[in-house]
Amino acid sequence: MRVTTFAASALLVVALSACSGPAPTAAGPTGTAASSAGIPGPAPTAAGLTGTAAASAGAPEATPESGPGATSDPAAGPTPGGLPAPLQREPASAPSTSGAAASPEATPPATGAHADPRAVDVVVNKRRPLVPLDFAPAELRRPGVATATDNALLRPDVSTAVEEMFAAAAADGVGLTLVSGYRSYANQESTYASWVAQYGDAAGADTVSARPGYSEHQTGLAFDVGQADGACTLVLCFRDTPAAQWAAARAADYGFILRYPLGYHEITGFSAESWHFRYVGKDVSLAMKAAGTQTLEEHFGLSAAPSY
Numbered sequence: 001m002r003v004t005t006f007a008a009s010a011l012l013v014v015a016l017s018a019c020s021g022p023a024p025t026a027a028g029p030t031g032t033a034a035s036s037a038g039i040p041g042p043a044p045t046a047a048g049l050t051g052t053a054a055a056s057a058g059a060p061e062a063t064p065e066s067g068p069g070a071t072s073d074p075a076a077g078p079t080p081g082g083l084p085a086p087l088q089r090e091p092a093s094a095p096s097t098s099g100a101a102a103s104p105e106a107t108p109p110a111t112g113a114h115a116d117p118r119a120v121d122v123v124v125n126k127r128r129p130l131v132p133l134d135f136a137p138a139e140l141r142r143p144g145v146a147t148a149t150d151n152a153l154l155r156p157d158v159s160t161a162v163e164e165m166f167a168a169a170a171a172d173g174v175g176l177t178l179v180s181g182y183r184s185y186a187n188q189e190s191t192y193a194s195w196v197a198q199y200g201d202a203a204g205a206d207t208v209s210a211r212p213g214y215s216e217h218q219t220g221l222a223f224d225v226g227q228a229d230g231a232c233t234l235v236l237c238f239r240d241t242p243a244a245q246w247a248a249a250r251a252a253d254y255g256f257i258l259r260y261p262l263g264y265h266e267i268t269g270f271s272a273e274s275w276h277f278r279y280v281g282k283d284v285s286l287a288m289k290a291a292g293t294q295t296l297e298e299h300f301g302l303s304a305a306p307s308y
């Protein structure tokens, strides 16, 4: 996908690399939301976006997850006219990328338990890329629910669970919408490449876009939920909406977990994303809920993945 203008690429990122990617490590587990709006998390690497981009960088309200301090889903936010601000990802351990940042062989593949992207118990994070890096689900289906974008495909079993979850929410008077589901390696690759070009290096790109092969969205198991009326889509204030609260309380009953809970970025690698849900199956989701375990890494006894 070629983007001709910066704005276009920004939109592309917004549409494609959302949650999966960009990893804003830093947002800090600040209490609740305070960190959001304009508080820049830990030092963005590429400090401001050059040229036009800078403009919306810090725009609080409208800043999608990409906004500083906002959340982790950097590019996900549909910020009209706004460009994702550099996420607070710590480039400390930036991979040796000199241009071929997203090279599939750049990172050693995760092996052993929870490394099979075809399994619902796969764990994908900054230290556990998909294997193969360009993995794609064998089957994808668009669930029969309200959607906010065209990126609404999910694995068939996940689509069914989404349909059940959304129907239950509707029965409770809460309207949910599917904002974004599966994103391919190719989509993420082109998006990431466009950011590398914009910034001139991978370190800068990493602040606003996830590397291809490291996105949970690429498994077909994750989706971003929104409120039917579009309120606070992919932005911090979403967590205060009835949709977010209902989903947080009930998702486990349908096999989903809130993958990036507030205050656990040092483990998950992403700051809070009240809209990003990951299908793990009811056995896991209900067990985690019963135990009060907040992250997949802790549940499965895997290492924390604060950065790449």
Ligand SMILES: [Zn+2]
Binding pocket: 018, 019, 020, 073, 217, 222, 223, 224, 275, 276, 277
């Ligand atoms: Zn997401």
